[in-house]
Amino acid sequence: VATAFTELFHIRHPIALAPMGGSAGGALAAAVSNAGGLGLVGGGREDCDWITRELQLVTAATAATGRPWGIGFQAWSATEEAVALSLTFAPAAVMLSFGDPRRLAAPVADAGIPLIVQVTDRREAAHALELGAAVIVAQGLEAGGHSGGRATLPFVPAVVDLAGTTPVLAAGGIADGRGLAAALTLGAAGVLVGTRFQATPEALVSPQTAQAILDHRGEDTEKTRLFDIAGRRVTWPARYAARVLRNDFLEEWRGHEELLEADDDAKRRFREAVDAGDPSAAPIWASEAIDLIDTVVPAGELVERLVRSAHDAMAGAAHALDPGPTRA
Numbered sequence: 001v002a003t004a005f006t007e008l009f010h011i012r013h014p015i016a017l018a019p020m021g022g023s024a025g026g027a028l029a030a031a032v033s034n035a036g037g038l039g040l041v042g043g044g045r046e047d048c049d050w051i052t053r054e055l056q057l058v059t060a061a062t063a064a065t066g067r068p069w070g071i072g073f074q075a076w077s078a079t080e081e082a083v084a085l086s087l088t089f090a091p092a093a094v095m096l097s098f099g100d101p102r103r104l105a106a107p108v109a110d111a112g113i114p115l116i117v118q119v120t121d122r123r124e125a126a127h128a129l130e131l132g133a134a135v136i137v138a139q140g141l142e143a144g145g146h147s148g149g150r151a152t153l154p155f156v157p158a159v160v161d162l163a164g165t166t167p168v169l170a171a172g173g174i175a176d177g178r179g180l181a182a183a184l185t186l187g188a189a190g191v192l193v194g195t196r197f198q199a200t201p202e203a204l205v206s207p208q209t210a211q212a213i214l215d216h217r218g219e220d221t222e223k224t225r226l227f228d229i230a231g232r233r234v235t236w237p238a239r240y241a242a243r244v245l246r247n248d249f250l251e252e253w254r255g256h257e258e259l260l261e262a263d264d265d266a267k268r269r270f271r272e273a274v275d276a277g278d279p280s281a282a283p284i285w286a287s288e289a290i291d292l293i294d295t296v297v298p299a300g301e302l303v304e305r306l307v308r309s310a311h312d313a314m315a316g317a318a319h320a321l322d323p324g325p326t327r328a
């Protein structure tokens with residue numbers, strides 16, 4: 001497949017790894033890039049030691065292949081320092097999500113590095129295009145982790161129509177080749193996949209997190225702000241709720257966001273439970289597409305599988321539209 005996205009980065013497959021904060025490290029990004037996709041390190045926690053370590057890893061692991069990789073940040077919270085640090089490693093792309101990307105876009109543009117902006121509504125898409133984004137990611141609310149209020153299926157073609165010649169990636173609820181085929185059919189130039197890559201040996205997640213993703217189904221996920229309210233980073237913009245696996249903490253506090261906001265004791269207990277790794281409290285961000293995830297697969301092999309099964313899905317769809325010879 002050749003699309004405006006694969007041509008921009010000189011890559012083989014129209015698949016990007018979502019820059020999942022803390023779990024998409026250098027090894028995972030390198031595995032995706034070395035398999036012909038675009039691996040994006042998740043710099044979301046803005047910890048400079050972590051960024052240095054993981055970017056050293058991805059740089060070393062792609063040195064032999066020369067394959068491109070990038071890094072992503074959350075626009076509402078990322079520090080100028082963290083972005084500047086990442087630029088010293090010469091990424092092929094920088095991605096910004098969630099909030100106004102203007103503040104951090106300038107140093108990226110000055111460094112001549114293509115900017116990828118993830119958007120959750122048409123207004124954000126128009127703004128990203130004005131800003132000169134090289135790639136737009138249209139993210140639907142099926143996504144694991146934070147998202148806005150649009151669904152992937154109608155939102156992606158709407159952004160494709162706005163974007164003109166700028167390539168658009170579809171994100172949110174894509175976990176197999178059928179999703180990749182659907183995204184390309186909607187006019188996207190590729191996909192950005194998050195949750196599916198959590199169930200790979202390269203992801204920086206606990207075995208319990210990977211197992212929970214395998215064991216649960218789409219109905220077990222829910223969008224909520226409760227974990228942002230109770231967590232340390234309380235300033236997450238309210239319009240981005242996060243899709244998570246239901247747990248006891250969510251069941252206890254659902255519908256009582258304002259009470260939780262005011263209850264410092266409950267927030268402290270929540271943080272202690274999270275620090276202790278208590279699964280009844282700690283959030284596991286997960287996509288509605290977890291129905292489609294039932295094995296842990298090495299990330300490079302996953303990229304190959306996505307492409308192969310997308311070919312099959314597209315051939316099947318073309319066949320379904322072809323009426324064939326009519327019966328007498």
Ligand SMILES: Cc1cc2nc3c(=O)[nH]c(=O)nc-3n(C[C@H](O)[C@H](O)[C@H](O)COP(=O)(O)O)c2cc1C
Pocket residue numbers: 018019020021022023042043044045072073074096097098118139142143144145146171172173174175192193194195196285286287288289
């Ligand atoms: C565990 C997890 C962490 C995430 N962290 C970030 C992040 O730090 N920055 C970001 O831009 N997107 C983040 N995302 C969202 C992804 O960029 C992407 O939109 C999403 O994973 C796509 O949907 P999917 O999970 O159905 O593939 C995260 C997603 C997950 C599942």
